[in-house]
Amino acid sequence: MTAGAPGADRVPIGVLVCDDQGVIRAGYTTIFAAQPDMTVVGEAGDGRTAVDLARRLRPDVVVMDVRMPGLDGIAATRLLAGPDVADPVKVLVVTTFNLDEYVYEALRAGASGFLLKDSSPADLVAGVRTVAAGEALLAPSVTRRLIGRFGSRVRPDPDPAGTDGPLAALTGREREVLKLIAAGLSNAEIAATLVISRETVKTYVSHILTKLDLRDRVQAVVFAHRIGLVTAEA
Known part of the structure; x- marks a missing residue:
């Protein structure tokens, strides 16, 4: 897919939503689907399904939870965007856990950004757009x-x-x-x-x-x- 910009006559940003809680997936889907420049291409409730769907659907951005059954979000991110992946997918990790270790491991695994689940809908949308555009979503304070x-x-x-x-x-x-x-x-x-x-x-x-x-x-x-x-x- 080719990411678009708000108001632009382009193919919308394809988003794959991955979270083990159905309510959260539904919330994200509603938020992203309401954007004129985004479309939700699929949902996954566990890491293995997330990897399989991402490889098949080739979304512009995978919104990935950290803690999921079977294969966790960090391991799934590594399989989709790690240094050994020939055709990596952009991953935005979103989690309830504001722990430096999670951020560090997510970035090592190849994530393009990191947000907390209590981020506002506007921040989530902006995060997807930022990652889709190939820019880092990593605040200076987090880096420090x-x-x-x-x-x-x-x-x-x-x-x-x-x-x-x-x-x-x-x-x-x-x-x-x-x-x-x-x-x-x-x-x-x-x-x-x-x-x-x-x-x-x-x-x-x-x-x-x-x-x-x-x-x-x-x-x-x-x-x-x-x-x-x-x-x-x-």
Whole structure:
């Protein structure tokens, strides 16, 4: 499917809703189906069904609960969007559990974003649109907590800006953009900060992801912190 934008004459964003509670699935379905740029392509009540349906239906975004019977949401996310998946699906993890460990494991599994179930309908809708557009849904405060708590699992590159370092392929401006992505800034905020157009920012982001072989902005955030390009307060 090809994701659309509100009011645009495009194919709507296809959403697969995955949660073990029928009431929650029904609520999400009602919220997403009411959007002019979204369509719910299916529902799943467990992780295994979520994986099977996602592989068959190829939704633009999978809205995934963490705790589900059989195969949990983290394991299902790994099967759909993990580093070894040739054609990954974008996954937005939504859970009642505001635990850093869940966020960390979800992102490691390949999730493109993370929201709590008590988020407003507007935030849920915005989250799906954000993930469908290929942008990270990860607030700077969440990033700081994760890096602070799990920093021991991340080994920074001793010379990330060096000619032999992982950033050697990037231009100076691309490194600036990567740092701002890692700080949690949106394309619009990056454009304002660097006094350039949003389209130029999108071009830089695309180049960064391609050169560093990263799938999306979430991976770019994790990468930037891992190599020590930016640091986060605990």
